[in-house]
Amino acid sequence: MGILSLCILGIGLAMDAFAVSVCDGLCYRDLRKRDSISIALCFGIFQGMMPTVGFLLGTRFSSYITAFDHWIALVLLGALGGRMVFEALRGGDDLPGEEMLTGHTLLLQGIATSIDALAVGISLAALGTQILSAAMVIGIITFVISLVGVWIGKRFGVRLNRAAKILGGMILILIGVKIFLEHII
Numbered sequence: 617m618g619i620l621s622l623c624i625l626g627i628g629l630a631m632d633a634f635a636v637s638v639c640d641g642l643c644y645r646d647l648r649k650r651d652s653i654s655i656a657l658c659f660g661i662f663q664g665m666m667p668t669v670g671f672l673l674g675t676r677f678s679s680y681i682t683a684f685d686h687w688i689a690l691v692l693l694g695a696l697g698g699r700m701v702f703e704a705l706r707g708g709d710d711l712p713g714e715e716m717l718t719g720h721t722l723l724l725q726g727i728a729t730s731i732d733a734l735a736v737g738i739s740l741a742a743l744g745t746q747i748l749s750a751a752m753v754i755g756i757i758t759f760v761i762s763l764v765g766v767w768i769g770k771r772f773g774v775r776l777n778r779a780a781k782i783l784g785g786m787i788l789i790l791i792g793v794k795i796f797l798e799h800i801i
Contacts, residue, residue, distance in 0.1 A: 617745045619753070626663075626757035629736060632729040632791055633659035636693075637762040639784035640725075641769020643700060644717045651717060652770070656762035658722050662730035664755025670737020671747040681738070685731045686799035690792040692728035696721065697788030704781035732795065 617625075640655050641647065647655075673681065733754065740750055769784075 617740070617743060617750065622750055622753045623757060625736065625750075626754040627761070629663055629667075629730075629733050629754055630659075630758040630761040632732070632795070633663060633758050634761045634765040635787055635791055636725050636729050637765030638769040639700075639787050640717060641766040642772060643769075643781045643784040645770075647717065647766065647770060652763060652766040655717070655722060655766050656759045658726045659729060659762040660755040660759030662726035663733050663758035664751040666730040666733035667737030667740055667754060668747055668751045670734040670739075671741045671745075673734075673738065674741045681734060685734060686796045689728050689731045690796040692724050693788045693792030693795070696724060696728070697785040697790075697792065700785030700788065701782050702785075704785065728792070 637655055637659060641652075644651070670681070737747070740747060
């Protein structure tokens with residue numbers, strides 16, 4: 617697989633991480649530079665790691681993985697998004713801990729947005745692609761795109777405030793549904 621094809625693949629895989637990073641920027645107003653880098657780094661690492669895991673599993677286990685990966689994404693993103701919407705509707709901006717992105721939430725987001733990359737890794741194994749270079753390209757592209765996403769979210773989140781939390785939660789839910797429907801249809 618050529619570098620151009622790999623970059624296009626990386627951009628495609630990074631779109632869910634981009635959308636979630638925009639949501640994070642929208643919903644968590646007190647994000648510092650370090651937090652923005654942590655978000656982008658988490659998504660980049662997971663997007664690079666999952667194709668590697670998929671590659672190592674190879675086609676032998678592909679039917680087992682693809683049978684339930686979309687369910688995992690639906691449940692994780694649905695739960696995270698539902699919680700965000702519920703908290704925004706329940707009490708506004710003064711809920712304790714609501715303004716802080718936790719490591720646990722970020723970990724779940726990283727897993728949920730990179731499950732598709734696991735299946736891509738299985739495909740890369742079938743193509744005989746050099747997985748380490750492919751994983752690095754995918755990870756770096758996702759890192760950059762996610763960093764831009766957080767910046768965009770922060771820029772507009774200040775203006776939208778509570779509505780941003782509802783919008784961000786709905787976007788997470790819709791991404792989960794999108795992943796689910798793509799695998800079902």
